[in-house]
Amino acid sequence: MPKKVLVVDDSLVVARQLEQIIGGSGDFCCIGSVRNGAEAIKANMQDNPDIICMDMNMPGMDGLTALRSIVALDKEVKVVMVTSLGGVSDNFNEAMKLGARCVVSKPFVAEDILRALRAL
Template sequence: MAKIVKTLVVDDSAFMRNILKKILTSTGKFVVVGEASNGKEAIEKAKELQPDLITMDIVMPEMDGITATREIKKILPNVKIVMCTSIDQEKKVIEALEAGADGYIVKPFQAQKVIEELNKLFPDE
């Protein structure tokens, strides 16, 4: 039996969070335990929920995903963080990976690509 992966979905767009939740839960492997709409909220939820995985939007109000990633990695060094980015944000992706992100997925989300990327971080036993 594959391990269930507790996931926190972070995006300032409720629409994007819902799309991602559908993709994640369709696998039966990823369980969405919480959501946040900005980096500050993401840090609070990460402390509270102790997820295995966080999908993190890069561009958000209050605190961006890169800053939030740095902060969360200090508190939860083992959590996997996957950045969500639009195609034109290559510099930001590199910055995010340097901040401790473990990978990235591109918007608009393609279910197959999202699942492939996440399965690299959480291979089936």
């Protein structure tokens, strides 16, 4: 059964790219996308995804703040950060310490995302 993935990104374009990559993979299915950290916390509780692909730099609640809450509330869900800030050592370190499984930098190609998801 495909693993359920929630996409969290304020960019419509990135959300669409991720939905296409995930949907076309065969082993994952995208159950929806939301546009900031607060919506991600709510969607995680309502939809119970297996994996969350989440941006860091979003208006409203950012990805690291949301990551902290999501991991505190849900020990099962696996979070992959997908962000243009992945190469910033402080951001990478913080995300990993908070419980992210991997940090994928933008710009990405489909292989970057699928490799990260399949390694979980």
